[in-house]
Amino acid sequence: xxxxxxxxxxxxxxxxxxxxxxxxxxxxxxxxxxxxxxxxxxxxxxxxxxxxxxxxxxxxxxxxxxxxxxxxxxxxxxxxxxxxxxxxxxxxxxxxxxxxxxxxxxxxxxxxxxxxxxxxxxxxxxxxxxxxxxxxxxxxxxxxxxxxxxxxxxxxxxxxxxxxxxxxxxxxxxxxxxxxxxxxxxxxxxxxxxxxxxxxxxxxxxxxxxxxxxxxxxxxxxxxxxxxxxxxxxxxxxxx
Amino acid sequence: xxxxxxxxxxxxxxxxxxxxxxxxxxxxxxxxxxxxxxxxxxxxxxxxxxxxxxxxxxxxxxxxxxxxxxxxxxxxxxxxxxxxxxxxxxxxxxxxxxxxxxxxxxxxxxxxxxxxxxxxxxxxxxxxxxxxxxxxxxxxxxxxxxxxxxxxxxxxxxxxxxxxxxxxxxxxxxxxxxxxxxx
Numbered sequence: 507x508x509x510x511x512x513x514x515x516x517x518x519x520x521x522x523x524x525x526x527x528x529x530x531x532x533x534x535x536x537x538x539x540x541x542x543x544x545x546x547x548x549x550x551x552x553x554x555x556x557x558x559x560x561x562x563x564x565x566x567x568x569x570x571x572x573x574x575x576x577x578x579x580x581x582x583x584x585x586x587x588x589x590x591x592x593x594x595x596x597x598x599x600x601x602x603x604x605x606x607x608x609x610x611x612x613x614x615x616x617x618x619x620x621x622x623x624x625x626x627x628x629x630x631x632x633x634x635x636x637x638x639x640x641x642x643x644x645x646x647x648x649x650x651x652x653x654x655x656x657x658x659x660x661x662x663x664x665x666x667x668x669x670x671x672x673x674x675x676x677x678x679x680x681x682x683x684x685x686x687x688x689x690x691x692x693x694x695x696x697x698x699x700x701x702x703x704x705x706x707x708x709x710x711x712x713x714x715x716x717x718x719x720x721x722x723x724x725x726x727x728x729x730x731x732x733x734x735x736x737x738x739x740x741x742x743x744x745x746x
Numbered sequence: 747x748x749x750x751x752x753x754x755x756x757x758x759x760x761x762x763x764x765x766x767x768x769x770x771x772x773x774x775x776x777x778x779x780x781x782x783x784x785x786x787x788x789x790x791x792x793x794x795x796x797x798x799x800x801x802x803x804x805x806x807x808x809x810x811x812x813x814x815x816x817x818x819x820x821x822x823x824x825x826x827x828x829x830x831x832x833x834x835x836x837x838x839x840x841x842x843x844x845x846x847x848x849x850x851x852x853x854x855x856x857x858x859x860x861x862x863x864x865x866x867x868x869x870x871x872x873x874x875x876x877x878x879x880x881x882x883x884x885x886x887x888x889x890x891x892x893x894x895x896x897x898x899x900x901x902x903x904x905x906x907x908x909x910x911x912x913x914x915x916x917x918x919x920x921x922x923x924x925x926x927x928x929x
Contacts, residue, residue, distance in 0.1 A: 523773050555801060656846060667846065705825070
């Protein structure tokens with residue numbers, strides 16, 4: 507009993523330190539620990555941001571190092587090799603030009619142009635689209651015929667000969683060939699600024715070098731003769 | 747020898763000393779805890795402040811670099827077009843049957859007396875040639891050349907068939923060739 511009285515008289519000397527200790531523990535749990543977690547998160551965020559800065563710096567250096575004129579020429583060349591739009595008339599004119607060059611004669615030509623070229627402003631079409639031409643042609647000797655085929659495959663825009671039949675026998679039946687010409691719309695939307703730079707790889711350079719000697723002929727569009735008649739202006743036969 | 751402890755202090759006095767000792771320990775813990783708490787709070791908050799500052803600095807630099815990159819968007823667009831085009835051009839070139847190359851090679855290997863009258867090429871690079879030889883010697887020479895491993899390695903199959911003699915003494919034959927693959 508005396509001992510209990512003794513403890514009760516000196517209660518402040520127990521309670522105060524106990525309260526302080528409990529407060530410190532609570533403050534550690536509720537303030538300090540979350541703050542250290544925040545520090546860890548900030549460290550992580552700083553690491554990520556620094557890596558991002560390095561990557562963007564490298565991208566900027568690559569872009570600054572590109573020769574704009576050379577790039578423009580390469581792009582122009584690649585577009586001449588693979589145009590973005592169908593142009594049936596230009597292709598037919600090219601065949602005529604090549605026939606003249608190799609002293610062959612085009613007897614007939616078939617083509618199915620399909621839908622006239624349209625370009626969706628947002629869609630990137632990575633697939634190739636094509637036009638198929640079927641030609642009948644003739645020449646004085648087999649070398650002229652073969653030259654005609656070679657010129658087709660070595661000129662721009664790119665075309666592939668899928669089948670052919672060369673006839674130099676005495677029956678005078680014309681030679682035939684099936685040619686595919688290609689086109690594809692260009693990518694119209696860029697990646698975000700953060701995205702890594704799509705560099706031109708060595709394989710891409712080799713591909714473009716393999717066709718650098720291909721010829722792009724000056725295409726003279728075929729002239730359509732004017733229709734003969736009494737007047738060039740048509741009158742409405744149903745007009746009063 | 748066994749050690750024995752003898753406490754000469756009376757019971758009440760001993761109790762009082764124990765209580766005082768506990769009080770001293772509690773006081774020490776409280777003071778230590780307070781100092782420790784203040785120290786960790788100061789440390790954690792200053793670290794947070796420094797890191798925040800660094801993060802903001804790096805973010806500012808990123809914005810500047812992005813602004814510079816934005817000035818080169820056209821160049822980036824052209825690179826994208828170039829990459830797109832070269833990929834598709836590669837696809838077109840890979841798709842070639844190679845028939846013209848095979849024909850050119852056959853013409854190179856053909857001796858003078860051989861004429862190709864009709865040449866037909868299919869979509870898989872196969873060639874069917876109706877040819878005529880001026881004499882058996884030229885035909886024999888052609889077959890020898892085509893049998894040469896250096897020449898035949900470029901073809902998957904070579905077949906000469908339907909040899910027939912015309913009234914003029916020339917020999918017509920069918921030459922069928924399959925290339926090694928698309929060019």
